[in-house]
Amino acid sequence: MELSQYLEVFIEESKENLQTCNEQLLELEKNPQDLVIVNEIFRSAHTLKGMSATMGFEDLANLTHKMENVLDAIRNEKIKVSPEILDVVFKSVDDLEAMVLSIAEGGDGKRDVTEVVAMLLAIEKGENVSMAIAGTEVAAATESPGVQTFSMQYEAYEQTVIQQSYEQGFRCFEISVSLREDCLLKAARVYMVFEVLGKLGEVIKSLPSVDQLEEEQFDQSFVITVVSKEDAVHLENAIRKVSEVEEVAVMEITARHLLNQNQNDDSIPETIVEKGEGKGQGEVQTSNPAGNVSKQSNPSSKTIRVNIERLDVLMNLFEELVIDRGRLEQISKELNNPELNETVERMTRISGDLQNIILNMRMVPVETVFNRFPRMVRQLARDLNKKIELDIIGAETELDRTVIDEIGDPLVHLIRNALDHGIEMPETRVKNGKSEQGTVKLKAYHSGNHVFIELEDDGAGINKERVLEKAIQKGIVTEETAHTLSDRQIYELILASGFSTADQISDISGRGVGLDVVKATIESLGGSITIDSTAGHGSLFSIQLPLTLSxxxxxxxxxxxxxxxxxxxxxxxxxxxxxxxxxxxxxxxxxxxxxxxxxxxxxxxxxxxxxxxxxxxxxxxxxxxxxxxxxxxxxxxxxxxxxxxxxxxxxxxxxxxxxxxxxxxxxxxxxxxxxxxxxxx
CATH class of the missing domain: 2.40.50.180 (CheA-289, Domain 4)
Known part of the structure; x- marks a missing residue:
């Protein structure tokens, strides 16, 4: 099977599964007793492991397998969730993300994960994580579900094919395959099994039918009849290499099997078995769903993946059309021909609708940017010894892909700034009559032809006097000008180049670089940023962005x-x-x-x-x-x-x-x- 064509899909689905792991781990941290969440994480990890093994990325598959063992022990209540264990699982996800990123950039996905593997093995064995070095994995003993064996009935032409296959030196096998109970993409696994068998022989029948297999209308098991020159052991080993296949049973079909079947079925004459006469003589029914499943592994799906470069080309072509449309409108006005005017008006309406469709195709939910922040806030809060909750609102709001690609870094900078400078230490918050846990709200919404992204915290707010003092000290404003500034203008001085109120450079927020970088990036996107603050109650950073740039x-x-x-x-x-x-x-x-x-x-x-x-x-x-x-x-x-x-x-x-x-x-x-x-x- 040529796997390179599936690489892009593998990378995208791997990122989605890892994102699910991150999100659900954060939920598990809040609700450590909720095994439903553990099952969600386990399913995502298991899917990633299967895809990685199928694509040949063994290091990725092996690390996921180690993490999966820990998750399995948690969901079977052999291990209790603790912050230390979650830290290790989070680190595993970090390494997995780095490996997927390596693959996306053309690398081999290899990474030194000795430390995290040792910690995972220590957790699995109930040892002290901090004392873990390298160890050997203790695999949990699991009972393999029995494979259900089907006894398929063969039509006359199918019996003819089987008999003629033997006459030409082939053998025929009935292969029963059982998938794991937690297999998510059953149709995809069926496709892979058919793909493997297609290289080793010819599939002539399946139970359930090909259509039912494509639509996942079966439990965990299915049966395939295949004609091949390979032996049973070779066929079984080849199928077992497909991820999420639990059990395989291969039974060779002989003339005696067919004769026994016919003795119990009066509708099929015995002479058909002996002489090979009948309707389907010399024909082979190729029930290989490889082509079908690859076209639509999930028949209910209404979406397709399109490379962003293709959309860029489409947008460029449409931009040329907009220019020509303007030229036609100009000519139409000059000539003042009624028929030409009518045609141009119609073309303008149609191209306007086409423009909306193309622009909508390029729109991406800001969720693709926002979903990295919960994990980041968790880690930064731990580093700062603060208690902080991130509340995300409006993640479904859509923005043009070109804007999405640029807005991530400014938001990271603003969030770091809010956590470091905005939210107070727990003891300070309690002393000031607040809850010890601070809240940061990240909100996105549409308004007209713009998208607004707001970052609000309930921290200490911005100290106007200190900001003015620093601004005058650094020569950003003069003392005369300072007295004429409104509150908002004072707050926005923190966006000036080289401005910082920190006594020491922090690795958390500015890292020695001011918020002017944020302002410059937003303005380069045709947007703007405003700041409001109330001393003792928090700050609000509001970013206004255009829906599209082109x-x-x-x-x-x-x-x-x-x-x-x-x-x-x-x-x-x-x-x-x-x-x-x-x-x-x-x-x-x-x-x-x-x-x-x-x-x-x-x-x-x-x-x-x-x-x-x-x-x-x-x-x-x-x-x-x-x-x-x-x-x-x-x-x-x-x-x-x-x-x-x-x-x-x-x-x-x-x-x-x-x-x-x-x-x-x-x-x-x-x-x-x-x-x-x-x-x-």
């Missing part, structure tokens, strides 16, 4: 003869401002916008656009926002709203100020996309 809605504007695109996600509104309404404050042009002083930025100056000497009386202004900060972008005119494809400027132009990319418009012109976050300081 196709965005913009306001097209014109500056002289150049076109620019401003993302709608940053725009509050547009306005026409008279010249006399513009004021000066600290050498900066400002306007009064709904009672707030908003600075004006003339984009022709920002982007050094050649301008004429004409003096304007009215100015077109786009009011944009970044958090609580606002600015007015002065342009020559508004063109209108449009969906555009965001294209990178490439490696040579990756540091152009306040430009995040470019797009091709319907008339073939290139418009630069303005990065409003870079303009607002």
């Amino acid at each position: 196709i965005i809605s913009v306001m097209l504007v014109e500056i002289e003869e150049e076109k620019y695109a401003i993302p709608l996600s940053s725009i509050i509104e547009t306005a026409i401002v008279k010249k006399e309404e513009i004021m000066k404050a600290h050498n900066q042009s400002v306007i009064d916008f709904r009672g707030k002083v908003v600075p004006l930025l003339f984009l022709e100056d920002v982007f050094d656009v050649p301008k004429n000497s004409k003096e304007e009386e009215l100015y077109s202004v786009v009011i944009v926002r970044k958090g609580e900060k606002m600015a007015g972008l002065v342009v020559d005119s508004f063109i209108g709203q449009q969906e555009v494809v965001l294209k990178s400027l490439g490696n040579y132009l990756n540091d152009v100020f306040a430009i995040s990319g470019a797009t091709i418009l319907g008339d073939g012109q290139v418009a630069l996309i303005v990065d409003c976050n870079a303009l607002i300081k």
Whole structure:
């Protein structure tokens, strides 16, 4: 069997099973007497062991087997769950994850696991884990379930095939196979058995039928009749190598067996056995389900796995279609042909629906990022000697895969910061009238075209005075400016480059690097981060992210003869401002916008656009926002709203100020996309 084609599926399913182990181990830590949880962990470990053995990753299979033995002893109440035992099992899962990661990166999945194996063996033997060195495994004696033997009835043409097979030097065997009772993917195991036998001979019948086997409509046992030149021992040994096969019994079918069958079945004439005459003479019915099972191992499944690279290609092609759609819309307006207008409108609607489908295909639940955090919080809480509970809400919220890939590290940094700086020590919390266990809430939800991720803790909150003191000390703000800042602006100073209130560099949170890295990453994704805090009660970090990065809605504007695109996600509104309404404050042009002083930025100056000497009386202004900060972008005119494809400027132009990319418009012109976050300081 060619296994390389199944490698990607193996890696994905292994990650899922290991994630289940992590999640259920955390639950087991809270409910150590709940054997249902132990069974869940055992099933995931057992499935991983079987898949690893099938794929030939013996080190992975062996370590999983050692861990499985400990879990089996726990569920059979031979071992009691303790924090020390869970630490060892968690370490085993860590090693297994590292081995799977090695395989995913093209490695062999090998890893030195001597220490953890010694600890697992010590647990299994009831020894002191801390004193464990290397040992030998004591396998638990288990009673093998008996194999149910079927006596299959053969039709006339099947008897003919069996007889002719003997005449041509083949032999025929009835093979009874019993799977383990806890086997999860029975159809997959059947497929593997058929695959093995297909290389050694020809399958002519099965009981239950192939369709029933595919749909897992059987208990644990099934029977296969196979024609082969191999002997019974070779066939049995080959089948036993398939994971989760419990027992195998091979019985050779002879002419006497068929004759005995016919004597009990008046419907089949004896002459058919002797002469080989009849309906199916010379034909072999190939009941091999290998092809069928591989297409759909679970008939009720409605999903398929698609490589993300294929979706990237599909998205790129659609982006080109969006550009051409804009071009057609432009031509349609210029020609003003009713039939062309109608066709273009229809194409616009259809391509819009197609766009939604493609974007939805790329959406991934944030759960894929969130699911690593419970285990991380557990370990960090132990390292810090704190009691902390992580509460995850809205893990099913979906984000574009490109955003998902980037948001993980910033969240890790924020969670570490909350655990290290936010949540107090248990004795301090009790002294302040709180429960000794702190809570960190991680919440995700949709709002409009954005996804919000909030991280809230019930810790000590942010000390404003200390933040201001450090910010002034490091030259981030002046003393004069410090007095004008709002509470939120003070809190957001912790996001400034080089800022830290820690007296010593900690390996837990900052590791010597400030939260400015978090801010930079989020803003590079077109998002923003805000901070709220209440002294003594905790802090709230709120991250706003776009649903997708490749196709965005913009306001097209014109500056002289150049076109620019401003993302709608940053725009509050547009306005026409008279010249006399513009004021000066600290050498900066400002306007009064709904009672707030908003600075004006003339984009022709920002982007050094050649301008004429004409003096304007009215100015077109786009009011944009970044958090609580606002600015007015002065342009020559508004063109209108449009969906555009965001294209990178490439490696040579990756540091152009306040430009995040470019797009091709319907008339073939290139418009630069303005990065409003870079303009607002």
